[in-house]
Amino acid sequence: MAPILDIKNLYKNYGSVEILKDINVSIDPGDFLVLVGPSGCGKSTLLNCIAGLEPISGGELHIGGQNMTDVSPKDRDIAMVFQSYALYPTMSVAKNITFGMKVRGVDPATQEMKLQQVAQQLQIEQLLKRRPGQLSGGQRQRVAMGRALVRDPKLFLFDEPLSNLDAKLRVEMRTEIKELHQRLGASMVYVTHDQIEAMTLATKIVVMKGGVIQQIGSPAEIYNRPANLFVADFMGNPAMNLIPAKALANGEGSRIEIERRDGAPIVLTDTKNRNLPEDVIIGVRPEDIAEPGHRAGQVAQEAECMVDIVEPAGADTFVVMQMGGKHVTARLHAETSAEAGKTQRLAFDLGKVSYFAPDTGQRLN
């Protein structure tokens, strides 16, 4: 199947400043692509480039198999939802939704039919006569979605559409967007700085930093096999523990030594990974450190650890320890017996760890 969106060697400069460097992304019809990264990483600029609101400085951009590099936004067959919703303040909700069709000269009967269809779909029929100023944040969000839906485009673009909502509403709308995507089977590109949004919504994630793509992959790939230290640190909450360690080759595999503040180093044996350099950074997700017998994977290795802090969070309890000069967080079950200031026997799941080179930050295994 031809990709619905295909970006080849895209560059974007403002004067002499490179905002986007050699971007290559393609998505298939029905994909939900999430561009995620810290603020200033160029993700919104990339979305604006896809929409045609920003001219690109180099490369090519195809939508639905057509070269759209120099095509104006209105002819790209896209619809966009903005962070501030960008509803036209002097028009009623109905006029907001039909404005695009009016501009394109769609006949009034079709306009009315599509309007009713979309209003029903989003449950905003009772709001059609109101002005945007009379709506709540969540309602505005729906109207903005309606304006995009009514277009029935090849590609939907979302620019941080949930970041102006309060936490509870954000989670609700997130689920609704996901549901909408599943129902319509539409292709979507979604920008966010929230890695949880990225994980929950995406079928494909692009992690960006400083205008450069760090990694492209499914949420599981990004989460389990981060390509470098940045991705490892950025995706996941609490973040992945990144612990400096020594790796020594021995008969069975690699002998991993992690220094501790007091006492002998923690020694773990990894039978899967050989040929590691001596200095590594070992990346362990908090949920891959557990009490023996709980959730431990197949390659669990146990060690005694001194617990510094215990943070109950309801469903889980987080304990913080010190290893290799870093805080290390473990996600234990809620009724854990761990106590601050005491040692606790913990199992490390070495089947899921990542190794990174300290100098380049790149993944080693």
Next chain:
Amino acid sequence: MTDFAITPARSQSRTTKIGLRWLLYVILGLFALYYLLPLFVMVTTSLKSLEEIRTGDLVALPRQVTFDAWATAWSSACTGIQCEGVKPFFLNSVLIAVPAVAISTLLGAMNGYVVAHWRFRGANMIFALMLFGCFIPFQVVLLPMARMLGIMGIAGTIPGLIFVHVIYGLGFTTLFFRNYYVTVPAELTKAAKVDGAGFFRVFWSIFLPLSLPIIVVSVIWQFTQIWNDFLFGVSFSQAGTQPITVALNNIVNSTTGVKEYNVDMAAAIIAALPTLLVYVVAGKYFIRGLTAGSVKG
């Protein structure tokens, strides 16, 4: 609210408070009187007969109210050699001010829209130059403008005066609209572009409907400037195209024999009425427009 949140450091006694308040009112009242006194004298004088003016007190109320002076001022006072009152000049002023206000406001709105939302290379420079235009004194442009009007063949005509006022007002109107439109989120323009709207469509359908408060500001400002203008009016007009400010000057300066103060006053009030009217009708929007900072949407 907690009890200790607001505790004045030193509470004034009730009598001191009331005393200070009254002092404030008295001072404000005196200022109001001071500013209103000239208007009072103008109105009362215009309603008196010449006889009464000569014999009576300047600030006294008229013993017998007469509108003769108003009638004379309107239709038969002499401005130089002709004696037709201010009527034809009033009409000239309307013919100059109305198109000039409309054109300069519309062009200013478009300029502001472009400078704020269709950024191009050098947009800031052009805006800075237009701003600079606001600060050029009238006298500086007199001679070049006269030459311009001559070349364009509209010297001494009403279109010529409209042209001058439009040019001179553009700096201000652009400034008003630009400052108003920068508060409109850029995403609104982007959304409209994705919806397929072009340059003029975005302007007509989205920006103009938002602009009522700032249109009022621009209209009041421009109308007051153009209606009250004397220098351009006296420099670039000829017999038949002079605005009312020039006529007023001529009435006051060209009297022979007895000075008809009542007619002078009536003519002055007639000349000032339209601007007063504009303020009364649109004044509250003026304040609102000047303070309008945000567009909620």
